[in-house]
Amino acid sequence: MTTIQIEQTTQPKQKPAVEQLGFGKHFTDHMCIVDYTEGQGWHDARIIPYQPLTLDPSAMVFHYGQTVFEGMKAYKTAAGDITLFRPERNFARLNASNARLCIPAMDEALALQALKELVKLDESWIPTAENTSLYIRPFIIATEPYLGVSPSKNYQFIIIMSPVGSYYAEGINPVKILVEKQYVRAVAGGTGEAKTGGNYASSLKAQELASQQGYAQTLWLDGRENEYIEEVGSMNIFFKINGTVITPALNGSILPGITRDSMIQVLQHKGIPVEERRISITEIIEAHQNGTLEESFGTGTAAVISPIGELKFGDHQYVINNGQIGEVSQLLYDTLTGIQYGKIDDPFGWRVIV
Amino acid sequence: MTTIQIEQTTQPKQKPAVEQLGFGKHFTDHMCIVDYTEGQGWHDARIIPYQPLTLDPSAMVFHYGQTVFEGMKAYKTAAGDITLFRPERNFARLNASNARLCIPAMDEALALQALKELVKLDESWIPTAENTSLYIRPFIIATEPYLGVSPSKNYQFIIIMSPVGSYYAEGINPVKILVEKQYVRAVAGGTGEAKTGGNYASSLKAQELASQQGYAQTLWLDGRENEYIEEVGSMNIFFKINGTVITPALNGSILPGITRDSMIQVLQHKGIPVEERRISITEIIEAHQNGTLEESFGTGTAAVISPIGELKFGDHQYVINNGQIGEVSQLLYDTLTGIQYGKIDDPFGWRVIV
Ligand SMILES: Cc1ncc(COP(=O)(O)O)c(C=O)c1O
Ligand SMILES: Cc1ncc(COP(=O)(O)O)c(C=O)c1O
Numbered sequence: 001m002t003t004i005q006i007e008q009t010t011q012p013k014q015k016p017a018v019e020q021l022g023f024g025k026h027f028t029d030h031m032c033i034v035d036y037t038e039g040q041g042w043h044d045a046r047i048i049p050y051q052p053l054t055l056d057p058s059a060m061v062f063h064y065g066q067t068v069f070e071g072m073k074a075y076k077t078a079a080g081d082i083t084l085f086r087p088e089r090n091f092a093r094l095n096a097s098n099a100r101l102c103i104p105a106m107d108e109a110l111a112l113q114a115l116k117e118l119v120k121l122d123e124s125w126i127p128t129a130e131n132t133s134l135y136i137r138p139f140i141i142a143t144e145p146y147l148g149v150s151p152s153k154n155y156q157f158i159i160i161m162s163p164v165g166s167y168y169a170e171g172i173n174p175v176k177i178l179v180e181k182q183y184v185r186a187v188a189g190g191t192g193e194a195k196t197g198g199n200y201a202s203s204l205k206a207q208e209l210a211s212q213q214g215y216a217q218t219l220w221l222d223g224r225e226n227e228y229i230e231e232v233g234s235m236n237i238f239f240k241i242n243g244t245v246i247t248p249a250l251n252g253s254i255l256p257g258i259t260r261d262s263m264i265q266v267l268q269h270k271g272i273p274v275e276e277r278r279i280s281i282t283e284i285i286e287a288h289q290n291g292t293l294e295e296s297f298g299t300g301t302a303a304v305i306s307p308i309g310e311l312k313f314g315d316h317q318y319v320i321n322n323g324q325i326g327e328v329s330q331l332l333y334d335t336l337t338g339i340q341y342g343k344i345d346d347p348f349g350w351r352v353i354v
Numbered sequence: 355m356t357t358i359q360i361e362q363t364t365q366p367k368q369k370p371a372v373e374q375l376g377f378g379k380h381f382t383d384h385m386c387i388v389d390y391t392e393g394q395g396w397h398d399a400r401i402i403p404y405q406p407l408t409l410d411p412s413a414m415v416f417h418y419g420q421t422v423f424e425g426m427k428a429y430k431t432a433a434g435d436i437t438l439f440r441p442e443r444n445f446a447r448l449n450a451s452n453a454r455l456c457i458p459a460m461d462e463a464l465a466l467q468a469l470k471e472l473v474k475l476d477e478s479w480i481p482t483a484e485n486t487s488l489y490i491r492p493f494i495i496a497t498e499p500y501l502g503v504s505p506s507k508n509y510q511f512i513i514i515m516s517p518v519g520s521y522y523a524e525g526i527n528p529v530k531i532l533v534e535k536q537y538v539r540a541v542a543g544g545t546g547e548a549k550t551g552g553n554y555a556s557s558l559k560a561q562e563l564a565s566q567q568g569y570a571q572t573l574w575l576d577g578r579e580n581e582y583i584e585e586v587g588s589m590n591i592f593f594k595i596n597g598t599v600i601t602p603a604l605n606g607s608i609l610p611g612i613t614r615d616s617m618i619q620v621l622q623h624k625g626i627p628v629e630e631r632r633i634s635i636t637e638i639i640e641a642h643q644n645g646t647l648e649e650s651f652g653t654g655t656a657a658v659i660s661p662i663g664e665l666k667f668g669d670h671q672y673v674i675n676n677g678q679i680g681e682v683s684q685l686l687y688d689t690l691t692g693i694q695y696g697k698i699d700d701p702f703g704w705r706v707i708v
Contacts (some may be wrong), residue, residue: 024412024501031411053416054406058381058515062407062495065419065551065559102558122549132609137501141416147378147491147516149554149588151562161409162501184543187577189536192554198552200503202422203458208505224543224578234503 021165066142077342174309187223190252235298295326375519431696485520528663541577546607589652649680
């Protein structure tokens with residue numbers, strides 16, 4: 001175990017009321033920083049009061065997008081425990097992203113240790129109302145003050161945390177999704193499977209155009225043929241066709257979601273047929289037309305499950321399951337949140353008590 | 355004309371010796387900042403002493419890569435004038451990048467005015483040795499402290515400047531280039547034609563692998579078919595085949611280089627045949643094999659021209675023009691640098707005297 005220096009705040013902030021939480025707007029009293037210096041490695045792990053970063057305007061992060069991040073949550077159980085959900089998977093994925101972005105690997109055990117200490121210190125920030133949680137954002141930025149296009153020699157690994165409200169305060173309402181035919185989020189050989197800023201920057205335009213048309217999110221097709229389904233917004237996507245649940249196989253341009261992986265395991269555990277494979281938009285439209293498209297939903301840490309009530313493709317609208325949440329979607333939602341909040345058994349060993 | 359507040363430094367830095375300049379390592383005494391606030395627009399244009407930026411760790415730039423930038427230069431002529439090269443094109447391109455990244459348009463006239471005032475204030479930082487210059491980096495970062503994936507409500511437009519040494523202090527030596535078949539820089543529908551951080555982040559890995567094999571840069575193929583030539587490193591690319599100069603047409607995934615555009619105009623002006631069109635790597639290899647591939651070079655603000663002496667594609671190496679700079683490459687280099695440093699006439703009206 002590394003020693004993590006802790007400097008406690010002398011000015012704790014006032015906590016927002018539960019109905020003001022929202023997502024990613026309020027931040028806790030402390031943050032964690034670990035520095036990386038070429039030749040020295042990661043060093044000086046510390047927890048300090050939440051505060052601004054001070055960086056040279058030539059720091060590489062401002063110019064060449066050399067960043068990676070993660071998203072995870074801490075939950076408060078009825079018994080008063082703090083739980084994390086498969087946190088080791090987030091730090092493993094962080095390192096996979098690092099490898100793609102030429103960022104030196106982070107010590108995963110140190111990251112998890114730092115996270116646990118930070119969560120413990122800011123425990124009072126974990127909201128306790130139904131389906132609220134503490135969103136955790138680990139990220140790495142390139143800090144070398146240099147304008148050459150090359151990997152940075154210095155980095156900071158940072159963790160900040162934000163209490164978040166219930167995603168479904170008004171009940172789970174299926175959303176309308178626009179299938180995007182022009183803009184591309186990621187392509188084979190690009191950075192789609194890494195959690196790096198550029199993927200999100202490139203998604204903003206299509207998202208904006210979808211909103212203007214009254215759609216909640218973009219359904220992304222592959223960048224080579226604009227035909228194969230990849231993701232929805234910043235979630236993985238599932239369909240239930242004729243009793244079988246299918247999701248696009250990880251192909252290098254899809255983010256390997258931890259919720260996605262968990263859903264696949266839950267389905268297998270419950271004996272519901274599930275397949276990871278290539279899925280074309282044509283197949284989905286055909287399934288809709290012959291009445292076998294039964295459910296569709298996005299999966300991700302923020303919403304767990306986001307049921308899709310309508311797909312718009314070209315000039316046509318395809319309503320799914322009468323715009324209602326499907327049975328399997330609801331089952332998966334209940335199972336995963338049940339495990340996360342410690343309401344049901346965890347046969348997978350996913351819950352980590354802090 | 356907007357009033358730009360100027361706060362002069364009271365502690366001018368020591369200037370580096372000319373042989374220590376390099377590229378993008380040293381920065382001048384001042385910088386320019388303009389803020390953007392939703393509802394208020396761009397405001398508070400100011401020139402202040404060069405100093406660190408202070409940003410909330412949740413500022414969007416650290417997470418979702420919503421950034422754009424430009425690269426241009428100021429030159430000192432023998433007559434003592436300060437010149438810029440087509441600077442209005444850089445700010446027009448900045449706004450094209452902004453549109454793709456959902457960043458509000460910048461006032462181009464204000465940007466140019468601010469740049470001129472900044473260059474004048476830091477005039478003593480423009481190096482005067484042969485082929486040295488002052489590199490100028492305008493950039494915009496998303497500053498809203500919010501973790502939702504959506505366009506930021508606040509931004510900063512910033513200009514920093516760095517005195518840079520001669521790119522060819524040891525003479526113009528053609529470089530060896532590796533044709534990249536696995537990694538992709540950009541794809542149709544992505545952000546390739548915008549100057550945004552994510553494109554550079556995604557290029558680092560292939561660049562690293564190329565360096566390990568002794569190659570200076572990556573030649574990028576298109577992301578859909580991995581067959582059509584796009585760019586080289588962070589430059590546009592030209593070939594001379596059988597007397598005709600060709601360069602890939604702007605197709606949405608290629609950055610519209612200002613040097614590229616200038617080269618095309620210079621070639622036309624000199625009566626040398628030039629074409630913008632789709633070029634496959636197969637065509638280039640065939641031209642090499644039948645002896646008609648006469649020259650190849652990259653173009654960009656930093657190097658002006660970077661002749662390509664060898665292409666490696668798969669297991670084969672293709673030496674171009676005996677690894678020497680070609681006649682047309684040299685002519686273009688001399689013409690463009692001649693105009694930039696005020697050594698020759700400027701029939702195009704590209705030089706802007708500050
Ligand atoms: C692009 C993208 N796809 C999918 C996901 C879902 O991943 P996870 O289930 O690990 O949250 C995320 C993030 O949460 C994402 O950003
Ligand atoms: C990806 C890329 N291509 C091409 C260029 C050349 O553009 P310009 O000639 O405007 O410098 C640049 C930047 O300079 C670049 O970053």
